[in-house]
Amino acid sequence: MLTLTLPEPPPGTLELGPCTPDALRNLSAIEVAKLPAHLGNRPVEWGDFLRVEGDAADGTVRLIGDCQRLPRVGAGMASGTLTVEGRAGWHAGAQMTGGELAVIGDAGDWLGAELRGGTIRVTGDAGHLAGASYRGSRHGVRGGFIHIGGDAGDELGLLMRRGTIAVAGKAGAFAGASLIAGTLVLAGGAGPHVGAGAKRGTLLIRGRPTDSPGYRPVGPSAPAYLKLLQRWLTAEGFRGLTPGDVAGALEQWRGDFVHRGLAELWALPV
Amino acid sequence: MQIDGTHIADTFAEAFPMAATRVVVTAESLVWARVAGQAATGYAASVIGCDAEAGIEAELAPDATPDGRPGVSLLLFAFSRDALQKALVNRVAQCVLTCATTACYAGLPRGDRAVRVGGNLRYFADGWQVSKLHGDRRYWRLPTMDGEFLCEDEFGTVKGVAGGNLIALGESQAVALAAAERAVAACRSVPGVIAPFPGGVVRSGSKVGSRYKALKASTNEAYSPTLRAAVPTSLPPGANAAYEVVLDALDLPSMQEAMRRGVRAACGPGVVEVAAGNYGGKLGPVLLHLRQLLGEGA
Numbered sequence: 001m002l003t004l005t006l007p008e009p010p011p012g013t014l015e016l017g018p019c020t021p022d023a024l025r026n027l028s029a030i031e032v033a034k035l036p037a038h039l040g041n042r043p044v045e046w047g048d049f050l051r052v053e054g055d056a057a058d059g060t061v062r063l064i065g066d067c068q069r070l071p072r073v074g075a076g077m078a079s080g081t082l083t084v085e086g087r088a089g090w091h092a093g094a095q096m097t098g099g100e101l102a103v104i105g106d107a108g109d110w111l112g113a114e115l116r117g118g119t120i121r122v123t124g125d126a127g128h129l130a131g132a133s134y135r136g137s138r139h140g141v142r143g144g145f146i147h148i149g150g151d152a153g154d155e156l157g158l159l160m161r162r163g164t165i166a167v168a169g170k171a172g173a174f175a176g177a178s179l180i181a182g183t184l185v186l187a188g189g190a191g192p193h194v195g196a197g198a199k200r201g202t203l204l205i206r207g208r209p210t211d212s213p214g215y216r217p218v219g220p221s222a223p224a225y226l227k228l229l230q231r232w233l234t235a236e237g238f239r240g241l242t243p244g245d246v247a248g249a250l251e252q253w254r255g256d257f258v259h260r261g262l263a264e265l266w267a268l269p270v
Numbered sequence: 271m272q273i274d275g276t277h278i279a280d281t282f283a284e285a286f287p288m289a290a291t292r293v294v295v296t297a298e299s300l301v302w303a304r305v306a307g308q309a310a311t312g313y314a315a316s317v318i319g320c321d322a323e324a325g326i327e328a329e330l331a332p333d334a335t336p337d338g339r340p341g342v343s344l345l346l347f348a349f350s351r352d353a354l355q356k357a358l359v360n361r362v363a364q365c366v367l368t369c370a371t372t373a374c375y376a377g378l379p380r381g382d383r384a385v386r387v388g389g390n391l392r393y394f395a396d397g398w399q400v401s402k403l404h405g406d407r408r409y410w411r412l413p414t415m416d417g418e419f420l421c422e423d424e425f426g427t428v429k430g431v432a433g434g435n436l437i438a439l440g441e442s443q444a445v446a447l448a449a450a451e452r453a454v455a456a457c458r459s460v461p462g463v464i465a466p467f468p469g470g471v472v473r474s475g476s477k478v479g480s481r482y483k484a485l486k487a488s489t490n491e492a493y494s495p496t497l498r499a500a501v502p503t504s505l506p507p508g509a510n511a512a513y514e515v516v517l518d519a520l521d522l523p524s525m526q527e528a529m530r531r532g533v534r535a536a537c538g539p540g541v542v543e544v545a546a547g548n549y550g551g552k553l554g555p556v557l558l559h560l561r562q563l564l565g566e567g568a
Binding site for chain 2: 143145162163164183200202221222223224225227228229230231232243
């Protein structure tokens with residue numbers, strides 16, 4: 001296991017470059033300490049800020065400390081396990097294709113943006129645009145699983161195409177906006193305009209949707225799939241959904257009829 | 271060798287490989303899960319005349335199923351994976367998809383020998399099907415008149431074992447049947463084992479071939495009590511009825527354990543002998559000697 005300790009937050013944004021188990025797997029502690037980085041626009045080395053111990057030969061990396069000013073930690077990761085013990089900065093786990101990123105703390109904006117595979121677990125809150133598409137891009141999450149233990153910001157899962165995002169707390173405005181497909185579980189409820197412009201996909205939200213005029217009521221339904229989903233999420237460590245939430249029939253809507261109207265939305269009991 | 275006064279014949283069954291899978295069917299109630307399970311495993315006694323051999327392996331409590339509803343697990347066996355897929359797709363399509371409130375899941379890890387079930391059935395939804403991926407497991411949701419049918423995309427298969435059997439020979443039909451019933455219950459207590467014939471019991475044990483060219487199998491007159499005086503008989507003195515218990519298993523140890531329990535359970539007052547059917551050792555690569563299974567010479 002490679003352990004990277006950040007004794008104190010850097011004075012500005014510290015761009016580490018690739019910080020993934022894949023990129024660090026074949027490097028010794030000394031080589032890791034000499035990796036180039038940028039503090040703002042000033043060239044520095046990892047060792048100037050991080051204490052480096054061990055190696056990542058087993059595909060496991062621990063990053064300890066307040067990493068809020070370290071963007072793109074775990075971005076592009078394809079395998080292995082990266083654990084951030086402290087706050088994670090912007091773009092953590094963005095465009096991951098595999099492996100597992102665990103953040104024991106909060107995460108910044110663009111968490112898991114355009115995720116393609118693998119798993120991201122955040123015990124605390126996530127910022128805006130988690131699992132979203134980057135500006136000008138056609139798709140957000142295209143696979144994998146994002147599990148947020150706290151709240152999430154606005155535009156969660158924007159243009160999501162596949163995969164699952166589960167938020168135990170409350171999501172901000174425009175969660176699941178322009179959803180193309182995939183599954184979004186908002187167990188603590190959501191702000192306005194949930195599922196706005198969605199084409200297909202599945203949304204579970206706590207309470208009735210507000211400000212979603214493009215959705216039409218279907219009536220109560222109790223598909224076995226919701227029970228399967230609840231059990232799978234629980235097995236994955238998600239605590240936002242209980243068996244009681246999906247035990248009976250839930251009110252269902254279809255929308256957004258400004259598009260194809262094939263997205264399905266269920267209201268979890270409050 | 272004797273157990274509880276019953277002679278254990280010095281003979282063997284022949285085990286041979288078959289493609290096998292486990293299917294988990296759930297429903298809103300155990301009643302409907304059973305209905306689906308019974309329908310899906312109907313007409314599946316022997317691959318001599320059916321597309322597969324199948325049976326209900328066990329009833330499952332809600333906490334043992336993927337969706338937390340009551341269910342049943344089914345085992346299906348066929349000569350090849352292609353044949354297994356065809357039988358499975360047809361049976362799930364006609365007997366599970368059609369059955370009220372059901373869902374259908376793979377009961378074995380997918381591995382590299384999977385057969386596609388939900389991925390074939392999805393077309394029934396005529397474009398309204400929805401795919402969901404949980405980890406590496408894909409599910410298909412098909413709208414139906416009571417809501418939707420949920421079916422896993424691919425089902426794992428294994429090289430299972432067929433050919434296990436025992437024959438209970440009793441002083442009377444009633445005694446032999448009671449022995450067979452005890453044996454079936456004991457065999458079915460082993461996970462991964464089914465007895466695919468009606469009630470787990472075969473009254474028409476067969477031999478290979480027939481005097482009629484069209485038939486692959488015909489009655490085994492050597493075990494027919496009513497022909498005892500007319501043909502060379504395999505019935506020991508005092509035996510006036512015989513029932514066979516045929517077994518399929520997901521692996522050889524399960525088969526061996528099932529036969530061990532079955533033979534022991536069959537023994538008792540009035541049961542003259544417990545034997546086994548074989549083809550002279552020419553059919554299967556593994557011979558299941560009754561006495562070795564029970565410990566003698568093991």
